[in-house]
Amino acid sequence: MSAIFEVRNLKRSFGGLAVTDDVSLSMAPGDRVALIGPNGAGKTTFVNLVTGNLKADAGDVRIGGESVTHIDAIGRVRRGLVRSFQVTRLFHEMTPAEHVALAVLQRDGRAGRLFGHFLAMPDVMAEVGDLLGKLGLRELMHRRVSEIAYGQQRLLEIAVALALKPRVLLLDEPAAGVPQSDTGRIEEALADLPADLAVLMIEHDMDLVFRFAKRVIVLAAGAIIFDGTPSEVTRDQRVREAYLGSYANASHAA
Amino acid sequence: MTMATMNDTVATTTAPVKRRSFGRDLAGLAVILALAAIGYLLFPNNLALLTRITAIALLVLSLDLVTGYCGVATLGQAALFGSGAYAAGIAAVHFGITDPLLMLVSGVLGGAFAGLVCGVVILRAHGLPQLVLSIALIHLFHEFANKASSWTGGSDGLAGIAPDPLLGLFAFDLWGRTAYGFGIGLLAVVFALLRLIVRSPFGMLCRGIKEDPIRIRAMGASPRVAIVKMYVLSGAVAGVGGALNAISTQVVGLDSLSFTLSAESLVMLVLGGTGSLFGALAGTIVFMFFEDIVSAANPFHWLTMVGALLIAVVLFAPRGLYGTAAAFVARRREAGR
Ligand SMILES: Nc1ncnc2c1ncn2[C@@H]1O[C@H](COP(=O)(O)OP(=O)(O)OP(=O)(O)O)[C@@H](O)[C@H]1O
Ligand SMILES: [Mg+2]
Numbered sequence: 001m002s003a004i005f006e007v008r009n010l011k012r013s014f015g016g017l018a019v020t021d022d023v024s025l026s027m028a029p030g031d032r033v034a035l036i037g038p039n040g041a042g043k044t045t046f047v048n049l050v051t052g053n054l055k056a057d058a059g060d061v062r063i064g065g066e067s068v069t070h071i072d073a074i075g076r077v078r079r080g081l082v083r084s085f086q087v088t089r090l091f092h093e094m095t096p097a098e099h100v101a102l103a104v105l106q107r108d109g110r111a112g113r114l115f116g117h118f119l120a121m122p123d124v125m126a127e128v129g130d131l132l133g134k135l136g137l138r139e140l141m142h143r144r145v146s147e148i149a150y151g152q153q154r155l156l157e158i159a160v161a162l163a164l165k166p167r168v169l170l171l172d173e174p175a176a177g178v179p180q181s182d183t184g185r186i187e188e189a190l191a192d193l194p195a196d197l198a199v200l201m202i203e204h205d206m207d208l209v210f211r212f213a214k215r216v217i218v219l220a221a222g223a224i225i226f227d228g229t230p231s232e233v234t235r236d237q238r239v240r241e242a243y244l245g246s247y248a249n250a251s252h253a254a
Numbered sequence: 255m256t257m258a259t260m261n262d263t264v265a266t267t268t269a270p271v272k273r274r275s276f277g278r279d280l281a282g283l284a285v286i287l288a289l290a291a292i293g294y295l296l297f298p299n300n301l302a303l304l305t306r307i308t309a310i311a312l313l314v315l316s317l318d319l320v321t322g323y324c325g326v327a328t329l330g331q332a333a334l335f336g337s338g339a340y341a342a343g344i345a346a347v348h349f350g351i352t353d354p355l356l357m358l359v360s361g362v363l364g365g366a367f368a369g370l371v372c373g374v375v376i377l378r379a380h381g382l383p384q385l386v387l388s389i390a391l392i393h394l395f396h397e398f399a400n401k402a403s404s405w406t407g408g409s410d411g412l413a414g415i416a417p418d419p420l421l422g423l424f425a426f427d428l429w430g431r432t433a434y435g436f437g438i439g440l441l442a443v444v445f446a447l448l449r450l451i452v453r454s455p456f457g458m459l460c461r462g463i464k465e466d467p468i469r470i471r472a473m474g475a476s477p478r479v480a481i482v483k484m485y486v487l488s489g490a491v492a493g494v495g496g497a498l499n500a501i502s503t504q505v506v507g508l509d510s511l512s513f514t515l516s517a518e519s520l521v522m523l524v525l526g527g528t529g530s531l532f533g534a535l536a537g538t539i540v541f542m543f544f545e546d547i548v549s550a551a552n553p554f555h556w557l558t559m560v561g562a563l564l565i566a567v568v569l570f571a572p573r574g575l576y577g578t579a580a581a582f583v584a585r586r587r588e589a590g591r
Contacts, residue, residue, distance in 0.1 A: 047268050051472070053468075053471075053472075055412070073471050073472070074471050074474055074475070074476050077471070077472060077473065077474035078474045082472070083472060085472070087470075088470065089462065089466050089469040089472070090466075090469070091465040091466060092460070092461050093461070093465065094458070094461065094465075098458055099454075101458070102455070102458050102459060102462060102473065103473050105455045106459070106475045107474070111455050111456065111458075111459045111475055112456050112459070112480070113454055113455045113481065114450070114451050114456050114487075115450055115451070115454050115455050116454055116455070116456070117275075117453050117454065118455060120539065120555055159474065164473060164474060167542070178476055187425055
């Protein structure tokens, strides 16, 4: 199948240090890719670059074959490239229903409407109820975000991204900071993602990575050092070396 | 779950939310009309002051739209108000448009245009530089009006505004009854419209922008476009206030386009509480009466007292008078559940 998301020779350095060092990758609709790597490898920076939140020094990004290198972050979202944040970015004074409704309305070009209320828009509410139901947030839909647990906020972060009906979804550590007891929900949500959606997930929890991904990319010091199947990644010598002495090793030993 | 039962649960969970806000709309309108009636009964000889308070309330509401709902820092809001006032006045004096409703339309257009200009300029910067830009703008507007004296009357003010009777029926009388009634009517209509707008999808978008513009961008919406749009709306509202001032006082002075008025409107908003239409109204009424009463009682130290009041509010009721009271009531209700 043709690529829905392509990155070619992406580069960015901070003060002479290459944080993204000639990164290229390509994804097809329906791909489930995990992007892993030690802390500070440049994973979040990669997401910031491809989404246009950060300016790249060089390289090309394509969505559905169209180059978006000279298109800003907002234009890239509108073309179907949606991200979630490693540290939740939600509106604390708003409710989950408002978050999802705002995303749905924005996607349909109705977020600028001056009259009417989303609670009175049956089509919007049906989608809000459906999406929040899938993520187990239905009961909380009218609570303020500041009143709900962090694990639930992470789920809401995913709900907002999904409400935008992306073609490519970049999840930056969706399970980070979620208590072990709640990661099941997140896994269910991941398993339930639309089949034709291309998903790239950054994750440190290797169990989650192995269950989710059909393909694993390893980033170390800004460069891709491995791109292959989950079963190969554990046997790869360079990957082991990259992780040597890092937390991943420690957690395997523990 | 079937579609039917799902819609049912959605309907039952959302109905109370809707009913509550609709109730608050009606309550808000009732409070405005009740206060207007009380004001009329208490100060029948000072309707000019009450009308001025109404016009300033519109200015403070317009400021709340950009500052309270969108988080824009501005000390130049009177540029929108003054532009509305001059537009209405110039329409009457230079173009013979003396129908009050048409003057109002001129004011709305003038204010909205000033809002567009200010919005586009102010959004070039953030934080402190944004504040400085807004101050620069109000001074430029002021200076422009001063220099274009053949149109604006310069420092003498634009005099000779003689509006026709409202709807051809109610002449603007010496006691200012018509002007007061007209003003209260305008305030009620604007308030009702703004209640709808702040709850609309657009209002929700703006609240999101105020909390986290980066999140809004990640949803594919442009904070800049939304805030410029809000600025135009804000200008229209301020323009209503400006036109009301021009129609009721029959002159437009440079003070309507001043830094002082801009700063005072911000003080009133903070006093009442930002991000709430009720707060904007409460702040205006308290400040204007305080100013009137205290300046009459002690003309030398009234500004000191206003300063002291403001410091007290900022220190002890940082959400403003209305904001703090509303939070207090909400806490009591929460505790009572
Ligand atoms: N704006 C910036 N200015 C300077 N250096 C930066 C900037 N952003 C990131 N870096 C550096 O780039 C490197 C990669 O950071 P990045 O956040 O992309 O890592 P990461 O792989 O996401 O790590 P983690 O697993 O901890 O989330 C780090 O060394 C970081 O200090
Ligand atoms: Mg990261």
